[in-house]
Amino acid sequence: MSKQFYSLLKGQPQAAATHAQGEVQRVREQACQQGASRGHGHGQGRQTGHILAWLLTILACAWVALCTALGPIYRANDTIAHFGLLNWLIFIVTFAGTLGLVYLASSWNNQRATGSNGDQASGLLARGTSAIRTYCQQAYSRLEERAAAHPGLRRTSRWAWRVTQSWQGIMLLLLVGWFWVWATLLASFGADLVSQSREVASWLATLSGAHLPYRQGPTVMDVYPTAHYLWPAQPTYLTDQHNLPLTLLYGGAMALSRQLTGVSDLGIIALAALQLVFAAFCCAVTANRFFQPARASHLPQDDGQPALAAAGSLARALTLAFLLVCPLVVLSTISLTKSPLFAFSCLWWLGIGYQLHLTRKGGGRLPVSSAWGLALSTLVMLCSAKYAVYLVAIQVLVAVISDRKRWKTYLVCLLLPLIIFQGGMTGLFASGAVIKGDPIESKGIQLQQIARVAQRNPAGIPESAREDLVPIMDLDAAGMAYFPNDADKVKSSGNKRKIVVYRWQTVSAADMKAFNRAWAQIGRQNPTIYVDAFLAECYGYFDPADAAYVPMSYYANNGYVQEDTHWIRYWCHGWRDFVAGFAHGWAQIPILGWPARGNFWVIATLLLMACEALRGRWRDLLYQLPLLLLMGVMVASPANNFERHMLPLVFAFPFLLIAFHLRTRQERAQG
Template sequence: MERQLASKRDTRRTLYACLLGLLCALLVSVDLAPVPTKAVEALWPHATGAVYIALEVLCSFPGREGSLLVVAFGLLLARPAATVYLGRDADRPRMRGASTWVVPALFALAMVFGRSFDVAGSAELVCGGISEGIKAALSFIGWLLLARIGIVYLFRLLDRARAAADAEPTGCGARPSPASRAAAFVFDRHPFALPAALLALAWLPCLIGYAPGLFMWDTGTQILQWFGHPNNASSYLNLIDPGTTILTQHHPPLTTALIGSCVQLGMALWGSENAGAFLFTCLQFTAVICSYAHALAALARIGCPRAARMAAFAFVLVVPVYSNYAVLITKDVLFAAALLLFVTQLVLLVRAQRTEGAAFGGRDIALLAASALGITLTRNGALAIAAAGIVPAALVCLRGSRRGEARTGARRGLRIALGTLGAAVAVNVALTGIVYPALGITPGSRREVLSIPFQQTARYVREHEGELSREERDAIGAVLDIDAIGVAYNPNKSDAVKNTFNEDATAEDLAAYFRVWASEFARDPVCYLEATAANYYAYFYAGHASSWSYTSDFSREVMDWEMLTPYFSFSAPDHPVVRALDGLCTLWRTAFQKLPLTTLTMQAALYCWGLIALTAYAAHTRQGRMAVVLAPMWAVLLITLIGPCNAATYFRYAYPLAVLVPFAFAYAVSGACAPGMAPADRPCAQGPQAPGATTPDAA
């Protein structure tokens, strides 16, 4: 009898799970795009009112050609849906918590509104009418159910990885397999040198195939600036002393000097600007690989499970984002490498203060200080990012200095953290306030931090131009070209509007402009919100297939730029090996970009949602130590969201997040063992330690 009852319960549970999976798949597949009138009339020629609305909604579901995919997807979701929504009482506590609902709800909103902005450029597919609202609500429910399954499974996976980090090594008392010994040799015994060598070997085709390096518009601009030639970053500014230098702070002067001096050195030593560009590419390539290898070695020092380190390494090794950007000549790549080193050193500092600071020596202090200066000198406004990382580290050390064990180490860590921040602030103030003005290096334009209000004004002018008073036109016209911004407005990119900024505008002109800006916001807040959403939605909308800007063809286009060719002759080597490797790397990148699942790795949304999920997990598990990693990442994202471009236009603004996310996930599952002791170092509870478990090299 009991068996029969149990069998009936299992049958009902299986049926409910299948129905729930099918419902989820069906709702996710709702098409928010407008339904043609002919499609409704084909079902009911004279439908009106509520019947017409119901038919519109029905026509938004998949047709016959898509029904098999929906059914297949729904059946695949049956078991996960049963685990999450029909779980037994013993399993439910681990699935509770606000984060397992809040993050999916935010994701569902991003998918629904993102689809609307992707198709219509506004929120009209969500708020345009009754049928639009119903379809959006159904889609929201489907994405909510699906995203909650994903977040619960992600949290469970991270929980298991954390538990494994504190468990006994699996090889105790038994001879490990050859694969296990090889992994231990690479990731435990030589956690810096061998991963670096493997990355260099795997990425060598990109270095050769894309020689002398991938160019972008900023690359050409910075080279022209260094050599004192006319360029589009100096022409619009009121230069301090054009007779002395045309260098500006639009691009960080340090990166301009590095790129320009390498080109200059190539021309002096080998008579070739291409050799100089390739020299810089090789130096950047080496710096990027070393930053990744150092992060892996640091994770070994703090006790991160080998499997997590191998997963982070494999992701970076295989996904073409990382190899392509390693040879892209731009300030963003150097900044990301310095940021990864900076965050890694903060993690080591926080761990070391628990053991009287013995594990954080002079070399670590030097790397922390150098990386803090590196991020502030390779990206404008990055001092806030440095502070976002150092402040949580200082708070952890301060808390440790007031209680419990290792007070001396905590106080030492506090001094190191505050000293690093003080040094970074002092150097940046000295450079921007004394050194750069003395050298005649002109500050960047004020327009660079005004993308959001300028886009809002441009959209308002485009939609309400006939309603503007003479006073409003004059106030806007003193700051922007009132006759051009409505036509020039691009929802995804603010450069066209920013380029009309009047560099001679006074503080009074800006004050008058912002008064008009505020009054127009009060009249049409929806217009302002849509302008902002249209400029940034692709950072959170995972459905957009972003174009890949920095290709070898695009690089050759920049090399042939009419501003660059009168002074330089940059070109890719015309050699069959180079052409073959170029084609191979391009094919690999295109495959990742086009295949259904791997395409997510080429989109900014994956890494932004990775940050959100990690933050939720840290809050869910009360891991305060994650703040030293998450706070700088949030600072990067927030600064990016006042920038000029949507992620659908350029991926490079999200590239620093893409660099940090794999290592941040690995850090989230690192155990509570002592610094300097990786899981393979722990003695077995019974029997001798397995062969192949070795002490890791220092990071």
């Protein structure tokens, strides 16, 4: 205050008051001017982010709409060149529906989306959908009121609240709720487990002095072909085809079982039980972090911001019901097909990422238990899926850049396990103890494109490209073996009655150098066929009307389980048929069967991430980035709509939805 003000204060109170009001007003105006000048740049940044969010949302909705519109074409084994009026209608309806759904969800309880801030474009869109949003909000409120008034639901609500106060209680509930699937089905598996068992059995036999065929006859490495030029001179039967650590674990357990009982079944049953316990633990600790984020993440409550509330009883009860009822989750608990193990560990990893995200502002150290959990979940992911190497590497880079204060945490808990794992595998490959993976495994899309051309336009293959490919693959056989949904047939994978396309026994490293050149030459003359081959192999992951090519119910009831086992096939044989049939039948029901399909949850996750972007939650998307990368893995995978590849997104969606809802409530409280 000035001296003039103090003199006025002594002799003229009224004048002093008037002067004081003027001083306050002047200070406010100066603050507003300074804030406006500082906020000008921030306003431009927010506008750019808003435009980017809408662009990404439109692309996501357009991709889902395109895949849905292409479904009728590729299910009829047709071409995109015949994209007609019906397909355009499906595209427009799906695009409008998904875009409207994303906008409604993103503007729920969002005052900025009502158009009151003067944004004409947003205001027009908001006014057009305000009636729908208001109706949905009122319906949701009435549902909550009725649930609170119903005695049975009220008791269920109180029970759900009590049982989910700790991760131990959640884990106990899941173990009890899932016990029936292990007790009655014992285990689920497919061809991969059989190959892993054969690899370890052959390796142990060699260590014992047995002389098995190596280059002289068929071996286990010919089932999922690994080129002979990759085989060390010293015979070895361990490969990285199904991830070496997992092969040793699964194959070793079955070998021990054969030594003790004469058959592999006891080892398979024990492995399934251990995976069920691991699944319950991963789901429980993750649920605990999302149900009560403030307490589980030790968030400070004195930072002047509204506290992040705990999830309500209804959200907890619905999440538990999803985990206990959804066939994709239940059947995965005992499925020894490597993807479920990766998915459960990825869920554990995601939960810790959420905890790191919530505590980023304070920059505090991660609790020791969470740090160990992050490192262990990273190792399990690396041991169960090859593409986990790329996910972890990208996440390390993103985390260090976005959360620089805790760079040591990321280097120790993410980068160190990655270096140890990758260094160990590289050393084993170099020593000749293990056969490294064949590079043909990463060329599934390219093989499908070449094979589709060989089948539908063989005259369109340039002679120079044909000469380059002759040492690598039989083009005539490729045309006969081509199947739009699966590249394994072109890779010559399989044990019985397969058409030999890939010349893995004679191809050389020098021959493989010409592959990309030949692929590009063929593509220049057959662009439409290349587009067809690519889309036909991935559209089903984003088409809710497309049934799974290989559903999770397959692993519960197939020839390997029902015919090639000694004990398991006699245990509740008819019940196994019923469970697998029920899960498969539910997924086949139009619309009502969507929750039993993996691609429904993939689409839901993609749209929910678009909602996060529209609300400007870019930092929230950073811990969810691995899920977006996994969608890219699906697109590049060797099979279309392969349900086990979608499991991480299936497991994660209910928790992401809870986090979205709690964050929205917090923003609403902030005004």
